[in-house]
Amino acid sequence: MRKIATEEAFTIPEIAEAIRTRVRQGGPNLDLLLLKQLYEPSSTTPAASESNQVSNRDRAAKDMLPRLLDLDKVRLENMDTNGVDMHILSLVMPGVQLFERAQATELASLANDRLSETIRRYPKRFAGLASFAPQDPNAAAKEMERAIKKLKLHGFIVNSHTANAYLDDAQFSPILEAAEALGAPLYIHPRAPSDGMAAPFQDYRLEGAVWGYGVETATHILRLIFGGIFDRFPKLQVVIGHMGEALPFWLGRLDFMGAPGARAGRKNQLxxxxxxGRNITITTSGVEDPLALRYCIDKIGVSNIMWAIDYPFQPTAPAVAFIKTAALSETERAKIAYGNAERIFKIKT
Structure with a gap:
């Protein structure tokens, strides 16, 4: 069975170095906690009670960055070993969204060029989502057009909020207009909660994938829904990961509390x-739970779900075992494993 993994991260040396510089500058942004671990593993001597934990974390961090930078050897070996046909590559969180406007625009363009070159080398193994700099929405729209029409990429990636602003903000309209006009999906990937919602996540390291990522990105999607964005841009296609950031499990309550005309639903028509189904597709990245998958199939439809690994942050073998063994019909399995990805991202077989 063909397997296309739809949320697979990469980076380039120039962005890795720019993030390392940004990490050294410090600041209150919660993303910097994870980024420091990834780009500046601890050089201090931990307390005896923490030494094993810190040592293991540092080893994992030191292994992660080389995997993100590698687009040839280790990645392809991992794919071949586990029977993965294709990665849809996207620039690792937080992309270019921590940088000032000019630097972000330049690095996004460079990353897209490198991504396009990689796909040309391995057209059967890789597809790609273009990054852009939301800091300059008009330049972002131009880069989005270049990415689709010239570089032949397959969609876009944005890491949720930028400077604590979300895509329902009027300043970002050129980005949404471009995505709809180009007919290419926009993958909204998590990052740590924005500054205004950050405080409760700090004490127990809740800011990351354990909780904060899902809460933050689900909040972003609800802002788009209740802000009427999908009515202004009815053909806009958005993809979210991690089994829909738990939103499918809330849809009954959301429909009751946020129906058109309700207090929260004053701006949405549906x-x-x-x-x-009309505007939002989900992937399974990092959630290998057959009961959750079955619920999502029954709730939002099998045609709106794509398989993903979340490489290199999640191991490949369990993700492959999950899609191979989940209690699915063969039609359902084929759609989730590759068919929906080919259709949504316009990947030629």
Missing amino acids: KPSEYF
Whole structure:
């Protein structure tokens, strides 16, 4: 069975170095906690009670960055060993969204050029999502057009909020207009909660994938729904990972509380559940739970779900075992494993 993994991260040396510089500058942004671990593994001597934990974390961090930078040897070996046909590559969180405007625009363009070159070398193994700099929405729209029409990429990646602003903000309209006009999906990937919602996540390291990522990105999607974005841009296609950031499990309550005309639904024309299917697709990245998958199939439809690994942050073998053994019909399995990805991202077989 063909397997296309739809949320697979990479980076380039120039962006890695720019993030390392940004990490050294410090600041309150919660993303810097994870980025420091990834780009500046601890050089201090931990307390005896923490030494094993810190040592293991540092080893994992030191292994992660080389995997993100590698687009040839280790990645392809991992794919071949596990029977993965294709990675849809996207620039690792937080992309270029921590940089000032000119630097972000330049690095996004460079990353897209490198991504396009990689796909040309391995057209059967890789597809790609273009990054852009939301800091300059008009320049972002131009880069999005270049990425689709010239570089032949397959969609876009944005790491949720930028400077604590979300895509329902009027300043970002050129980005949404471009995505809809180009007919290419926009993958909204998590990052740590924005500064205004950050405080409760700090004490127990809740800011990352354990909780904060899902809460933050689900909040972003609800802002788009209740802000009427999918009514202004009815053909806009958005993809979210991690089994829909838990939103499918809330749709009954969201429909009740956020139906058109309700207090939260004053700006949306449809029920929240109706935007799933028309405008929103989910992937399974990092959630290998057959009960959750079955629920999502029954709730939002099998045609709106794609398989993903979340490489290199999640191991490949369990993700492959999950899609191979989950209690699915063969038609359902084929759609989730590759068919929906080929259709949504316009990947030629």
